[in-house]
Amino acid sequence: EDKVVQSPLSLVVHEGDTVTLNCSYEVTNFRSLLWYKQEKKAPTFLFMLTSSGIEKKSGRLSSILDKKELFSILNITATQTGDSAIYLCAVEAVGGNEKLTFGTGTRLTIIP
Amino acid sequence: DTGVSQNPRHKITKRGQNVTFRCDPISEHNRLYWYRQTLGQGPEFLTYFQNEAQLEKSRLLSDRFSAERPKGSFSTLEIQRTEQGDSAMYLCASSFDRGRLSNEQFFGPGTRLTVL
DSSP: OOEEEEEOSEEEEETTOOEEEEEEEEOTTEEEEEEEEESSSSOEEEEEEOSTTOOEEETTEEEEEETTTTEEEEEEOSOOGGGOEEEEEEEEETTTTTOEEEOOOEEEEEEO | OOSOEEEOSEEEEOTTOOEEEEEEOOTTOOEEEEEEEOTTSOOEEEEEEETTEEEEEOTTOOTTEEEEOGGGSOEEEEESSOOGGGOEEEEEEEEOOOTTSOOOOEEOOOEEEEEO
């Protein structure tokens, strides 16, 4: 059974700090890893990673995948209060009808 | 608005009642997914449609749950004889089939079900 483990479960930092969120996975026939941000409503898509070592960036957020060690990290630099949310990591398997297996998420709180 | 929409947004029901939720995917998306999310957990896969065909159902989906997607457009998820353990956020997502390429799923706002 596919498995995704995120750490830490919760993180509290001050505005302006840089944070690194971790995601490790076990999946048969890996296809992709996705990061989502969830505030009070639905998860919103951040990144999709399919290849090792290629960093994806969007503003202050960036993410990279290591398919050999089976993990990904999500970095947020110069954090702002609007970054407070739950960050979800999910994996997709080949032949799995593209259903996503999610981790429990990391709850990030930014203190002004 | 061209995003995924779900109705109702909130539903409170008594144990034993039936409830039905609706999801309208992004119009050109042929794949539709239902997930369930409980407090402190990530979403868990329930079922998946490609066009009107239901191709996979999770073990989580007991006989009291049924989902349909007539004509490959909107989808409904019905829960019969609700139990308190059914209380959760029910999320719908859609994506566009690009063959062997991965494609991101876009989520709706969810329906929060509370069973008293």
